[in-house]
Amino acid sequence: MDNNTTLSITELSPEGYGQSHVLRPDGQGGEKQKIVLVPYTLPGETVEATLYRCKSKSGASFLAKTTSLLTSSSLRIAPKCKHFGSCGGCLFQHMPYESQLAFKEKKVRSLFDEQHITDGASFLPIIAANSPWQYRNKMEFTFSQAKSGQKFLGLFMRDARGRVFDVEECHLVHPWMANTLAACRSWWDSTQLAAYYCGKNQGTLRLLTLRDAATTGDRVVMLTVSGNPDYAMKRHDLDTFVQAMKACATPAEGAFLTIVLKVQQIAKGKPTQFYEMRLHGPEVFRERVTVEGQALEFQVSPSSFFQPNSLQASVLYSKALSMAGLSKEQVLYDLYAGIGVFGMCAASRVKQVLSCEICADSSYDATCNVDRLGLTNVEVCKGDVAQMLAQKGKFPSADVVIVDPPRSGLGSKTIQEIAALGPATILYVSCNPATQAKDIKEFIAFGYRLEAVQPVDQFPQTIHVENIAVLRK
Secondary structure: OOOEEEEEOOEEOOOOOEEEEEEEEOOOOOEEEEEEEEOOOOOOOEEEEEEEEOOOOOOOOEEEEEEEEEEOOOOOOOOOOOOOOOEOOOOOOOOOHHHHHHHHHHHHHHHHHHOOOOOOOEEOOOEOOOOOOOOEOEEEEEEEEOOOOOEEEEEEEOOOOOOEEEOOOOOOOOHHHHHHHHHHHHHHHOOOOOEOEOOOOEOOEEEEEEEEOOOOOOEEEEEEEEOOHHHOOOHHHHHHHHHHHHHHHOOOOOOOEEEEEEEEEEEOOEEEEEEEEEEEOOOOEEEEEEEOOEEEEEEEOOOOOOOOEHHHHHHHHHHHHHHHOOOOOOEEEEEOOOOOHHHHHHHHHOOEEEEEEOOHHHHHHHHHHHHHHOOOOEEEEEOOHHHHHHOOOOOOOOOEEEEOOOOOOOOHHHHHHHHHHOOOEEEEEEOOHHHHHHHHHHHHHOOOEEEEEEEEOOOOOOOOOEEEEEEEO
16 A cells, blocks of 8 residues: 555644545445544645554544645744644644634534534633743653663654653743753753663653743742662752752742652552652742732642643633622532632632542642631532532532533543532533533533533643533523
8 A cells, every 4th residue: 555645635633633535445346535634734735645544533544744745725824843743742833823713612612512412502702812822831841761871851752652852942831941941951961860761660860840830930840750769869969950950940039949859659559659859949839810800829839730821820710700600699619629729719709618629739739728818718628529529418508519620521420429419500611622521411411501611722832722611500
């Protein structure tokens, strides 16, 4: 079979790839059209490409790598980053931001239409990000080493089976991160430390995590290392690491730099253990969220979750809470609460808030934030959401439930427990509209109706989109 062919791109696939078709034998003497996905192409373009067999959720049979762009779309723009096309991060830098928004809005609508749950629901226009560049507040870079000893510190290459390349620039984050990455690479070259290899539990350096709180200026540098004592870092290496990071990552006056060593310990047959040691600066960093003119400052532990776009977070929380239609007589459950931002921003608008989070770091932060903000009507519970909801009678009845679960969604057990709780309103926020739509279909089976859907773009240049859905009883 000839794997080199000319392809005409007709549309964008759900994965955000250009989509084309090729004729291939159907095994019965005839031919059948097969779907081909072509990354980094646009509708209306013609390309020379090499085909590779693949399995895709959208039913594609081939993935293609462009060898030559024969006809270019009038929409195509020059990518901003030198790594675009090889990095596993951005997918849409060749596409105008307005076109990215249109794609994401259409994608959300299609996912909900597929579940046949949209009758009577309002689909609101997508809310654009404040800025399509330098918005991301957290990046995780991987240490890697070839058998020859060549060192790499950066991101995973797209479709390259775990290979890491040296990142020299990234326009999704503030420039200090690229500078810090380069400084860390130089520090590594000055040591005898090796990158961690999980296959043999050998080596020291695993990850470099950088966090940037755009709302306060605070910064975090976290070095994750092996928990194998044979590869423990010496004091000299720790000291020189701190010196290198302080030299390039220290923020402007009034903001703080936190440097943390995180030890990841693995043992066969046992859960992975994590231990953190603060090497410099405060134990937490600060983020601010503003909802309807009310600004709240939250403390966040280095390993706790916070919305990845600091400035757009205020837009997301404001829009979601306005759609919920809160009142002073209501009891609100904030489930999968993280550090408790949703519930605490809603606290002044409702009678009582019950916040539930299973992550120890985030739950601790939530408790501290309640005290710092002086919120007397907020209770924080650490534990599994489904197990907490199963303890009927222990907590007050809920009028409103807010859920912001992981990408995997809620799961049938949790959905059943929430439905049994019987809230009049469910506010479902998700970074994965596909699982969100499936979960909402289950809620509808319990008597709920989908009232409104609001996409919010928090992730320009990528395929990802945040989505708000409101359900009423």
